[in-house]
Structures are given as structure tokens and as C-alpha cells.
Amino acid sequence: MAHEAVIGLECHIQLRTRGKMFCGCPAEFGAPPDTNVCPVCLGLPGALPRANRAAVEAALRLGLALGCAIREESVFARKHYFYPDSPKNYQITQYDRPLCAGGSLPVGEAGGERRYDLERLHLEEDTGKSSHPVRAGDRAFSLVDFNRAGVPLLELVTQPVFREPAECAAFLAALRRLVRWLGVSDGDMEKGQLRCDANVSLRPAGAAALGVKTELKNLNSIRGVERGLAAEIARQRLLLEGGGVVGQATLSYDVEHDRLAVMRSKEDAHDYRYFPEPDLPVLRVVGAVLEAARAGLPELPWTRAARLVGRYGLSAHDASVLCEQRELADYYEACAAVADERLAANWVMTEVLRVLHERAGSIGEFAARVPAVRLGGLVARVAAKEIPGPLAKQVFGWMLDEEGGVDELLARHGVRAMGAATDLRPLVLEVLGEHAAAVAQVLAGSSRTLDFLVGQVMKKSRGQAAPQVVRELLETEFARRAAGESPPRAPRGGP
Amino acid sequence: MAIQRDEVRRIAGLARLEIREEELDRIAAELSSVLDYAGALKRLDLAGCEPLSFAPPAAALRADEPDGRCLTAEQALAMAPEAEGGFFLVPPVIEGQDP
Numbered sequence: 282m283a284h285e286a287v288i289g290l291e292c293h294i295q296l297r298t299r300g301k302m303f304c305g306c307p308a309e310f311g312a313p314p315d316t317n318v319c320p321v322c323l324g325l326p327g328a329l330p331r332a333n334r335a336a337v338e339a340a341l342r343l344g345l346a347l348g349c350a351i352r353e354e355s356v357f358a359r360k361h362y363f364y365p366d367s368p369k370n371y372q373i374t375q376y377d378r379p380l381c382a383g384g385s386l387p388v389g390e391a392g393g394e395r396r397y398d399l400e401r402l403h404l405e406e407d408t409g410k411s412s413h414p415v416r417a418g419d420r421a422f423s424l425v426d427f428n429r430a431g432v433p434l435l436e437l438v439t440q441p442v443f444r445e446p447a448e449c450a451a452f453l454a455a456l457r458r459l460v461r462w463l464g465v466s467d468g469d470m471e472k473g474q475l476r477c478d479a480n481v482s483l484r485p486a487g488a489a490a491l492g493v494k495t496e497l498k499n500l501n502s503i504r505g506v507e508r509g510l511a512a513e514i515a516r517q518r519l520l521l522e523g524g525g526v527v528g529q530a531t532l533s534y535d536v537e538h539d540r541l542a543v544m545r546s547k548e549d550a551h552d553y554r555y556f557p558e559p560d561l562p563v564l565r566v567v568g569a570v571l572e573a574a575r576a577g578l579p580e581l582p583w584t585r586a587a588r589l590v591g592r593y594g595l596s597a598h599d600a601s602v603l604c605e606q607r608e609l610a611d612y613y614e615a616c617a618a619v620a621d622e623r624l625a626a627n628w629v630m631t632e633v634l635r636v637l638h639e640r641a642g643s644i645g646e647f648a649a650r651v652p653a654v655r656l657g658g659l660v661a662r663v664a665a666k667e668i669p670g671p672l673a674k675q676v677f678g679w680m681l682d683e684e685g686g687v688d689e690l691l692a693r694h695g696v697r698a699m700g701a702a703t704d705l706r707p708l709v710l711e712v713l714g715e716h717a718a719a720v721a722q723v724l725a726g727s728s729r730t731l732d733f734l735v736g737q738v739m740k741k742s743r744g745q746a747a748p749q750v751v752r753e754l755l756e757t758e759f760a761r762r763a764a765g766e767s768p769p770r771a772p773r774g775g776p
Numbered sequence: 777m778a779i780q781r782d783e784v785r786r787i788a789g790l791a792r793l794e795i796r797e798e799e800l801d802r803i804a805a806e807l808s809s810v811l812d813y814a815g816a817l818k819r820l821d822l823a824g825c826e827p828l829s830f831a832p833p834a835a836a837l838r839a840d841e842p843d844g845r846c847l848t849a850e851q852a853l854a855m856a857p858e859a860e861g862g863f864f865l866v867p868p869v870i871e872g873q874d875p
Contacts, residue, residue, distance in 0.1 A: 298840050305843025314862040335840030363792055414868035424863035427852070437873035438795060552790055684788045 284483040284521055286514045288443035289490055290401075292456060294435040294466045295407065295474040296339045302406040302433035303330030303373060303561075310472065314426035322406075322431030324369030329560055332357070332404075336433035339465040340380055340404050341566065341574035342685040346463055346581055347382030349402055353566055357404075357558040362441070365423060366408040368430050376555045379403035380564065388448075388455040391586035391597040392602075397452055404564075407432040435465075441480070441491065446510035450503050453477060457503075462582050462607045470502050477506050483517045483527070492517075493527045497534055498544060509534030512541055540618060575719040585610055593622035602630055609633075615653030620660035628660050632677055651680050659687050669747035672696065696745060705746050709754045712737045723759055731755060779807040 284287045301308050305312035344351055358376035381402035386395035409427040437456070443449050457468040457475055482494035497513055500506040512534065517527050531544045536759035561642070582604045589600035589610070603613045603626065612633070616625040626674070633656070638645055659676055662668045668676065679690045712734060713720055722730040731752070738751045784807065788795040791799045795803060850861050858865035 299840075300840050300842050304845075305838070305841065307842040314850065315864065316851045316862075317846055318852050323855075325855075331838040333840050334837035339835060361790070365864075365869055389798075411869045412863070412865065422858075422865050423867070423869040424860060425866050426863055451871050460841050554790065559835040 282522070283486045284518055285486045286444055286510075287441045287484060287494075288435075288446070288449055288453065288510060289296050289441035289480045290439045290443070290449060291478040291480070292437045292439075293407075293476040293478075294343070294345065294456075294460055294468070295436060296336050296433040297466050297589050298333055298335045298339070298433055300333055300335075302336055302404070302577055303429040304328075304431055305592055306431065308432045310429075312428055314424075314428060317428040318430070322368070323427060324371075330558075332375065332561065332564060333433060334747060336404060337380075337572055338570075339433075339463075340402065340435055341571065342463050342578060343437075343460065343465050344381035344384065344402050345578055346459060347381070347386055347399060347402065349381035349399065351381055351566060351571060352378060354378070355380040355403070355564045355566070357561045358555045359558050361554045364408070365425055366430070368409060368427055368634070368703060372406060373558050373561070374405035374406065374436070374537035375403035379524055380566070386452065386455055387583045388451050390601040391583065391590050393597060397442050397448075398440040400440050402435060402437045404431070405436055406436050407434050414550035437614065446507040446514070449477075449510060450507040451480065451596060453503050453506060458582060458605060462579070463724075473501065476501060479506065479510055481513055481517070483514065483521055492521075493529055495527065495529065496531045498531055498543075499533055502536065505534060505536040508536055508539065509541070512539060516541060523647045537697065572629050579607065580611075580761070582607070589613075593617055593626065594750065595623065595626050596643050599626050599630060602634075612644055612653045616657040616660065619654055619657035624664050625657060628656065628677075632650065632674070636681065651677075655686070661685055666747050666750050669745065669750075672745055705742070705750055705754055707747070708741050709751065709758060712741060713755075713758065714723070720759075720762075724763060730758075779804045779811065 291664045295309075298308050300306065301317075301322055304319050306317045306319050306322055306340070309317065321330050341351065343524075355375055356378040357373050359371040360374050360376070361371040363370055379401045382400070384397065384399045384402070385396040386629065387396050389395055407429050409425050409430040412424040414421045414423050427565040439452070444451070453470075453475070457470070460468045460475070467473055470476070477500045479497045479500065480494045484490065484492040495517070496515060497509050500509050502665065513532065520527055531542050532541050534541055558565055566596050568733060586597070586600040586604040589603060590597055595603070604610045609629070613629045615627060633647060636642070637644060656677070659673055659680070663670060672687060675694075675696075676690050677689055679694065683693070685693065701734040716734065719730050723734065734755055735748055735751050738755070739746055739748060742751075781804055784795065784800050784804050818850075853859040853862070853864065856864045
């Protein structure tokens with residue numbers, strides 16, 4: 282019997298705030314261990330938590346962007362469990378009255394997005410960080426750093442809407458783009474700023490009821506999510522097709538060794554004994570706060586990609602590439618404001634992205650060196666056929682390391698762009714004068730010989746001529762000769 | 777509402793409390809009386825009462841500013857049974873087994 286997988290994701294998004302969720306300790310990464318801790322985040326007796334406004338605002342931004350229903354009064358709850366990285370023996374989270382419910386995330390290229398439905402989005406706090414067990418003599422122990430304990434997190438839970446690991450990978454990439462776009466998180470999975478757990482079960486293809494699920498924990502890369510799910514689906518399929526049953530369990534996945542391991546089985550499944558956090562008031566999101574969050578929301582990536590398609594005539598693919606980062610889309614639009622829109626898109630996607638990749642830099646750093654209007658100025662000259670493509674690429678290379686506009690750079694490097702027909706006409710006539718036999722062949726209809734003549738003009742211009750302009754000039758000249766007009770005399774001296 | 781011995785064992789397990797066998801009956805009785813006391817509230821007629829508001833104005837959201845009230849690592853670790861190199865030292869965090 283063929284089985285299909287049903288997958289739901291639980292994502293944790295570490296918010297980019299200065300302070301922690303319920304206390305004034307810095308939320309920064311990389312401080313010496315156990316130095317960003319206080320009585321509140323260590324859960325010492327008598328300490329009182331207070332929720333961080335910036336974290337609430339970030340949650341609202343993401344909730345609104347995802348089209349969630351925002352609860353005016355949501356409630357923090359204690360989730361109890363014992364684990365060395367939890368200093369209070371409970372985590373402050375939200376349970377039956379989360380801040381945001383429902384909503385969906387569109388995934389895919391402009392116009393062809395698929396929306397994946399969400400269950401909820403709520404605020405909570407992060408745990409500390411424990412090391413792998415260390416062995417000293419006959420003792421084993423772990424080391425714990427509580428700097429991360431209490432850092433604000435958003436938990437996003439999807440409906441069981443995925444069938445394939447690749448869909449989950451695409452969803453995570455889209456979520457990562459969105460949290461960065463909104464400025465709520467850096468979304469770096471390697472750094473644990475975006476984490477993912479996955480619930481997966483198999484059922485006979487087409488069946489309505491869900492099978493027994495397992496939970497894959499702590500998947501810390503998009504590749505890890507995709508491969509871990511593939512491994513777990515293969516394991517469950519083998520079990521079920523061999524007549525066995527899947528046991529409910531929590532698993533971890535080691536992407537390096539492609540290995541699944543059981544963390545806990547059903548027998549010791551947790552009873553979290555949730556109850557409302559008595560130290561925190563109901564979280565009220567009144568109209569004005571909500572309206573401010575709504576007003577502060579930028580144009581969303583999928584809306585913007587659709588606009589780039591409609592306004593600039595870009596393909597859905599190109600628009601999606603440019604909307605991969607908000608700063609990149611900003612850069613492109615600033616560039617397109619002063620140059621041909623499609624040519625600007627090509628330049629940003631090929632040249633700018635190539636440089637970002639090669640130099641491992643951000644678009645912000647790049648824009649500081651080559652502002653969009655500066656690149657736009659170059660692209661405009663290419664579009665006007667004043668500067669040939671190969672030379673423009675050279676100019677672009679100079680722009681990265683030098684100051685100055687296009688003309689300044691050309692002058693500094695002793696190059697004169699020969700794009701204008703008036704610049705090139707003398708060269709064309711010179712070449713025609715030198716290759717009488719070739720001229721005769723072209724007049725007899727040989728297009729290959731025309732290519733040869735284009736090459737000769739290019740050579741004479743030392744690569745600085747725009748081939749398209751040269752070809753047009755040659756064609757005009759031949760048309761004139763075919764019509765029986767006499768050629769104008771080549772000026773003496775050349776350019 | 778009577779709490780049974782098994783429930784006491786389960787709750788103790790969840791709370792990581794070690795309860796001796798001879799304590800079970802006494803604790804079961806005590807927990808039962810606590811629940812009975814809370815149960816008295818259920819008999820009140822609360823129709824028309826507004827739920828208690830938990831949100832006094834003073835409990836507004838905090839500004840996202842580090843407040844400089846962190847403990848030093850020495851102060852934090854002084855409360856730990858064991859510490860090493862600035863870290864809390866805890867029993868090994870168990871790793872997984874083959875599924």
C-alpha cells in the first residue's frame with residue numbers, strides 16, 4: 282500500500298531585541314557565559330517579570346504580515362518541565378490564548394504562490410544553552426550558560442499542510458526571508474535564530490485520518506530539515522510496509538551522519554501542567570498599538586514581487602530573486618528609477634549578486650560603495666548604447682574600488698567609450714576602405730562577411746565599441762551603397 | 777474531592793519530589809483538603825461579576841532597554857551546587873538512542 286507523509290512544522294524565531302523578554306538583561310550573543318543573567322531570568326525567588334514592548338511589537342508585525350487574527354487579550358502561561366537548560370523549571374509561554382491565531386504564509390514565485398495555513402503564533406522565552414556531555418574521570422556532566430535564557434522567541438505552528446520535505450524547506454526559506462524583511466529577527470539557522478521541529482506521520486495515500494506521528498527536534502539548517510524528514514519518512518515507510526507500527530517518539534537528527542536518534546518515547550511523554558503565569562498581567566493589545574503596528578508594516582515581499590512584475594515588466598522569477606531581501610529590492614528600484622528597468626534588473630541580478638557572493642558582503646555594504654544611482658548611471662549609458670556591455674562590466678569593476686562617475690572612471694583609466702555613432706562612424710568607414718573584397722561579398726549577400734567586418738571595427742576600437750551599434754552602422758552603410766549612393770569620404774587621421 | 781495515593785505518586789514524579797511510602801496517605805489527605813477548600817469557591821454564585829482584571833497601569837510593557845541590573849558570573853554561580861569556567865555544571869544532558 283502506498284503511503285503519503287503529513288508534516289507540520291513548529292518554528293522558533295529569536296527576536297532581534299536589545300533586552301530579554303521579561304527582564305532588562307541584554308539579549309546579545311557572544312558575551313562571557315552567565316554574565317547576562319539576573320534574578321528574573323534565573324527564576325530566583327521574588328523576581329517579577331515584565332514583558333518587553335519591542336518583542337510584543339515584533340510579534341504583532343509578523344502576525345499582521347501573516348494575516349493572523351490578533352487576540353486583544355492574550356495570556357502568558359507557565360509550561361513546566363525539568364531540564365538543565367531551564368533555570369526556573371518552567372518556561373513562560375502562551376497556551377490557550379496565544380497572541381496570534383490562524384493566518385498563512387505564501388511560498389513561491391510571484392503570481393504562483395501557494396499559501397500554507399498556520400495554527401498559531403505566540404510569544405515565549407528561550408532556554409539557556411547546554412554543552413554536549415563532558416567526561417572527566419568516571420564523571421559525566423554538561424555545562425550550562427544562561428545568557429540565552431529569557432531571550433524573546435516567537436513560536437509559529439503550522440497546520441499539518443506539508444506532504445514533501447522539499448515543501449518544508451521552501452516554507453522555511455520563505456519564513457526566513459519574511460522575518461528578515463520585517464526586521465524582527467536575523468533568522469540565521471546556524472546561529473539558532475531560527476529553529477525548526479517537525480511532526481511527521483504516514484497514512485495510506487488518500488486516507489483522511491492521520492497516522493501515529495513522531496517529532497523531529499532541533500533541526501538547525503534548512504538542509505537538515507529536508508534530509509531529516511526524508512530519513513524519518515523512509516524509516517516510517519519501511520516499518521509500515523513491513524507490517525509494523527510506528528511508535529510515538531521524539532527524535533533528533535544528525536545531518537552530518539544522516540542518523541536519527543530517539544530522545545524520548547511515549548512512555549515518558551511530558552505533562553507540562555500549564556497554568557496562567559500569575560506574575561504577568563493579561564497582555565492587552567489595544568486598538569492604537571495594533572494600528573501603529575499595521576501602519577509600520579512595510580510592503581510585504583510577495584506584494585512587492587507582484588508589483589515589480591506589473592510595474593517594470595519583470596518575469597516572476599526575476600521579481601522573486603530581487604525580493605529575496607528587502608534591501609536588494611530597494612536597491613533595484615532606486616537603480617530602475619534612473620535606468621532601463623529590465624536592464625537594471627539584469628545588472629543587479631548578475632553583477633551585483635555575483636559581487637555579494639564573491640565578497641560575502643551584504644547589500645548594505647555594497648550600496649555604501651556603489652549607491653544605486655551610481656550603478657543606475659552606468660546602466661543608463663549601456664541602455665543608451667553609449668557604452669558597450671564588456672566595457673561597462675569593466676567600469677563596474679572599477680566602481681567597486683574607486684570613487685567617481687562613469688566618465689571620470691573612463692578618463693582615469695584612459696578609455697574612451699565609443700558607443701555613439703558619431704564616434705564610430707570614422708572607424709567603420711576606415712575598415713570598409715581597407716577590406717574592399719569583403720565589402721563586395723557583403724553586397725553579394727554574405728552575412729558571415731558582415732560579422733567579419735563587425736569584428737574588424739571592434740578590433741580597431743580596442744574593444745571599446747558597442748557591437749550592436751557597429752553592426753547597425755555597417756548595415757546602414759551597406760544599404761546606402763546597395764541603393765547606389767556614393768560613400769562619404771573617410772576623414773583623415775581617424776579618431 | 778479525594779486524591780488517591782497513585783495521583784500523589786504521579787504528581788510527585790512530575791515535580792521531581794521524593795515521597796516516602798508512609799507519607800502517601802497523609803499527603804493525599806492534605807491535597808484533598810486543599811482542593812476542597814478551592815472547591816468552596818465553585819459554590820459561590822458569581823453571575824454578573826466581572827472577571828478580575830490583572831492589569832494595573834504600573835504593569836505596562838517595559839521599554840526595550842538593558843537595565844544594567846545583571847548579576848556578575850560570580851554572583852550567579854555562587855548559587856550553583858557546582859560550577860566550572862563560568863558555566864553551571866549539571867548532570868549530563870542525555871543523548872538519543874537508535875529508533
